[in-house]
Amino acid sequence: MTYVITEPCLDVKDKACVPECPVDCIYEGERMLYIHPDECTDCGACVEACPAEAIFYELQVxxxxxxxxxxxxxxxxxxxxxxxxxxxxxxAADPDFVKNLPRHSE
Structure with a gap:
């Protein structure tokens, strides 16, 4: 299991979660951030740091x-x-699903 970053991060990428990750597993795409499922240690530090409340445990998305x-x-x-x-x-490796979502105003 792992954590997943969701829609509130789209086009925002606050990145407050990045320095909190002890294993450097939060990757940046063109439009949002992603948590590597094999590298994540499930510590949850990113969840508390995310001001957009975009990060959820995989089973709780x-x-x-x-x-x-x-x-x-x-x-x-x-x-x-x-x-x-x-x-x-x-x-620039965002999946097509993410690439095709409407842009959020910045």
Whole structure:
């Protein structure tokens, strides 16, 4: 199990969760952030740090945002397991589901 970042992060990417992650498993796509399911240790530090309240434990993602679970899997299916987000930096690997969502006003 892992944590999943959902719709409130879309086009916001506050990144307050990133420095709280002790294993550097929060990756940046073009439009939002993603938590690597194999690298995450399920500590929950990111949940408390997220001002947008966008992060949920995988089994507790609200029904209206469950498509973000599949988007998270798809993001890492292509990216693999780089072993740390800070070394990789921002990628343009957002899944089509995320790319095709309406833009949030900034």
């Amino acid at each position: 609200p029904k209206k945002w469950r498509d973000f679970k599949a988007a998270n899997v798809e993001f890492f299916a292509e990216l693999g397991s780089p072993g740390g987000a800070s070394d990789l930096g921002k990628t």
